[in-house]
Amino acid sequence: MTISPMLARLAAEQATGALLRDRGTLYLADGQVVHAESPAAPGIDVLLTAGGRLPAEGWRDALDQAGPFGRVGRYLVDSGRVSGGELEICHLGALYDAAFFVLAPSSGPTRFRYGVAHWIGTVRPVPAEAVARETLRRRLLLDRLWAHPETDTTPVVRTPRALDIPVAPRQRDVLDLADGVRTPGDIARVLGRPAFHTLVDVRRLAAAGIVETPRPRARASPPPAAPVLFAETPADPDIALLRRVRDALEATL
Numbered sequence: 001m002t003i004s005p006m007l008a009r010l011a012a013e014q015a016t017g018a019l020l021r022d023r024g025t026l027y028l029a030d031g032q033v034v035h036a037e038s039p040a041a042p043g044i045d046v047l048l049t050a051g052g053r054l055p056a057e058g059w060r061d062a063l064d065q066a067g068p069f070g071r072v073g074r075y076l077v078d079s080g081r082v083s084g085g086e087l088e089i090c091h092l093g094a095l096y097d098a099a100f101f102v103l104a105p106s107s108g109p110t111r112f113r114y115g116v117a118h119w120i121g122t123v124r125p126v127p128a129e130a131v132a133r134e135t136l137r138r139r140l141l142l143d144r145l146w147a148h149p150e151t152d153t154t155p156v157v158r159t160p161r162a163l164d165i166p167v168a169p170r171q172r173d174v175l176d177l178a179d180g181v182r183t184p185g186d187i188a189r190v191l192g193r194p195a196f197h198t199l200v201d202v203r204r205l206a207a208a209g210i211v212e213t214p215r216p217r218a219r220a221s222p223p224p225a226a227p228v229l230f231a232e233t234p235a236d237p238d239i240a241l242l243r244r245v246r247d248a249l250e251a252t253l
Helices: 005-012 044-049 056-069 072-078 084-102 128-145 169-176 184-191 195-207 239-251
Strands: 017-021 024-029 032-037 111-114
Touching: 005 017, 005 024, 005 128, 024 084, 032 084, 032 128, 044 056, 044 084, 056 072, 072 084, 084 128, 084 195, 128 195, 169 184, 169 195, 184 195
Parallel strands: none
Antiparallel strands: 017 024, 017 111, 024 032
């Protein structure tokens, strides 16, 4: 995958604003990606608080104090709640995690709203080309592990083999939450981990036969053609003939 033409154009013109797609949003400042959000990925708030780096009340205070000014990241560092390096690592993790879903192939519309900024502020800008390249690397990695993308979005279901096969601690955490209802994204939020990392664990578990690989949905057969009850109207009617009929009718009035 190369950088999308629209993203390349926005980067070239050093645009600032929000690139909206059906699976999330990329935020740009001067043509570089400064943040990303997706419903499929835990946000930076989850990564900071669920992992114990920041108390939930500390996050809420930062939003209240600095959110309206778009300086939440700066406030967290200046107030001593997190170090600059800690915020940068966590922010980049959230950015790349959400961008993986935002830049996924899609048939939905893509829009750009100029001038829109995210409340986190600028932490560490990333070139748009680097974000696109990392997204491709991650997609290829998942396909090499287990080329069944349907495991990424369906509930994780354990198989009987899960009871007697040793797994790594990270994967054991995932299995402990595999209740047949939670999807990988749900599990990532509970664990406070990036969604992509959880996708890697789930695909490895599926490749080992420890969690089920869902069957791809069968495509519905097209409905049978309706019987032709009336003759079709020609696409290009004979205008001259219609005029003659009209003239004949007018002559009898």
